[in-house]
């Protein structure tokens with residue numbers, strides 16, 4: 001069985017299936033206000049869609065027993081993504097299959113909405129040093145647009161009068177109708193949020209009106225379609241002067257109690273602006289195939305990494321010792337993998353709350369909050385690193401049919 | 402661990418299950434806006450189903466090695482119970498001439514379960530060996546909180562000045578891992594605002610030198626509040642000096658800071674003829690050991706010895722403490738401590754905001770949730 005699997009992997013390694021696709025953003029007229037675009041607008045027929053694979057996040061495991069059971073056998077999900085842009089904005093349309101439409105309900109404690117997100121890198125001039133895929137990393141910040149299927153919800157507010165349950169008012173008849181209308185007016189209709197992050201747990205919501213516009217999602221015939229629109233230039237990320245940008249995508253399945261890190265995520269994907277120059281290095285970096293020898297890499301990685309990391313059939317490492325690598329090949333770039341092997345301190349993933357697994361700290365923190373990883377540099381010669389990366393890139397779940 | 406730790410001691414011999422504490426808390430904090438089903442303070446009958454249903458079996462907390470355990474997030478209808486109401490509207494619009502089968506006054510949701518559904522049932526055969534006692538429960542403001550450790554957003558923090566565990570509602574995104582992580586299920590999901598909420602130990606009262614509402618209003622005067630490191634405080638005396646107050650289910654590893662004086666004062670059992678069986682133990686000590694750990698045996702002995710000493714000599718500091726003569730002795734909050742702390746740290750009181758992220762480091766503009774206009 002194992003032999004067959006390895007052969008299969010070798011076959012893939014030599015085929016072009018490893019090459020990651022890019023997304024081409026099609027130029028549209030500046031007179032169109034893209035922030036008002038809906039998923040079913042005719043304009044999307046002009047865009048070209050690419051299939052991007054989102055892999056189950058398995059780097060860290062959460063503590064919701066039911067959710068863990070439901071997500072134990074997750075396969076990867078394919079999303080069809082297209083993009084359009086003009087001088088003012090860039091818009092993505094993301095479509096994916098989801099057999100169940102899940103909406104978070106305002107009277108239940110255990111319902112979760114389906115959701116989708118786009119992540120932008122704040123800096124991407126060096127395509128080999130993109131932010132960590134899981135919500136950025138120190139000094140490599142990301143901007144995240146997130147929308148979820150929720151029924152109306154309420155931000156905490158000071159309007160005490162309308163916080164009382166309708167049955168606890170003394171109103172009835174028309175007065176009760178008025179009360180209901182006032183409550184409805186106070187509610188927020190959509191879960192459309194923008195966050196800035198520099199690693200797990202650090203995500204902080206941008207609370208200005210920024211990003212409130214330009215998100216929408218709709219469900220039809222077993223498929224979700226969502227739209228995100230980002231201004232070409234804003235105080236967080238300026239994408240107006242480049243030919244290509246990195247973006248990554250995430251999906252949540254409410255049916256499997258998905259929320260937060262319990263999601264499917266893509267690697268950084270190159271988005272080319274049709275008709276704009278530049279960004280070739282970025283596109284090359286994100287679309288190229290690993291060149292190393294998978295088999296040699298596998299032998300090395302299994303020998304050197306399995307005592308701290310879990311991956312493939314290697315489950316000997318204590319559960320919380322280091323990031324689990326089961327799907328690392330799906331959502332990491334080759335450059336990130338190489339960097340982490342050579343220079344583990346370049347990106348120290350914040351991982352679990354340090355209180356949750358005290359005996360297995362995968363990093364230490366000094367008084368200034370600087371994290372130092374427990375992992376020593378593993379390899380230094382380029383050949384070994386390239387081989388290891390080639391193997392690590394094969395670590396990913398198969399795609400759901 | 403925080404610099405200082407506030408603690409509460411509850412004397413279970415004196416709790417009469419009147420729920421005054423529950424109501425004091427509910428009317429102050431949880432009677433509106435998605436909190437209707439929550440009881441930050443509840444008083445449950447033990448043995449019994451508890452609130453939420455079978456909370457002791459829902460996981461969370463830490464194993465012996467210190468690893469956070471998986472847990473289950475309870476369901477509002479099935480596990481907590483939906484607070485049903487009778488709607489004026491249905492009464493007002495009811496057509497009395499139409500020969501309707503059911504009268505106009507109807508519950509808004511069919512009552513199938515609620516907290517204290519099994520109140521006062523207990524176990525055993527009446528009158529020979531039946532028993533039950535009450536356990537009032539609030540958040541334990543744990544030294545090693547399971548809720549905080551489970552939060553993937555750093556939205557829960559433990560205040561340095563008094564160890565109170567709070568949710569920063571601005572950071573909370575309603576992911577609910579905290580609920581799975583708390584072995585006491587004392588952090589709740591507010592579905593209307595999609596955020597987690599919990600007992601705040603009445604910190605706005607505490608900062609003014611007042612005890613939490615549940616303790617202030619307690620009819621049985623069973624609750625003591627103070628700083629554990631304050632040797633003059635009665636909580637210190639009960640927990641550290643006399644060692645008669647013990648944490649509930651400390652085996653969950655969260656190091657809770659609510660302590661209980663175990664119930665020792667049950668009547669003896671009766672035999673078939675209805676005669677007292679001398680020296681018999683109506684509340685089984687094994688049950689108490691399961692709840693309060695091995696130390697319960699010494700605690701029981703100390704309580705009995707001191708009771709006897711008091712009966713013989715008329716003197717016992719411990720018995721005087723437990724009689725709870727004056728609120729002023731039971732609650733030692735030291736108003737000035739908070740004022741001084743605020744001055745020294747430059748922090749404002751009444752600001753339940755986690756300062757780790759409030760400096761605007763990651764976002765250009767941080768405004769905390771505004772009144773939604």
Ligand code: SF4
Pocket residue numbers: 539540541542543546547548549566582583584585586587588599655
């Ligand atoms: S009792 Fe639960 S909610 Fe309260 S601090 Fe402990 S773990 Fe957190």
Ligand code: SF4
Pocket residue numbers: 415416417418419420421422423444535537618619620621622623
């Ligand atoms: S108010 Fe006091 S006596 Fe009454 S139920 Fe609460 S803790 Fe027990």
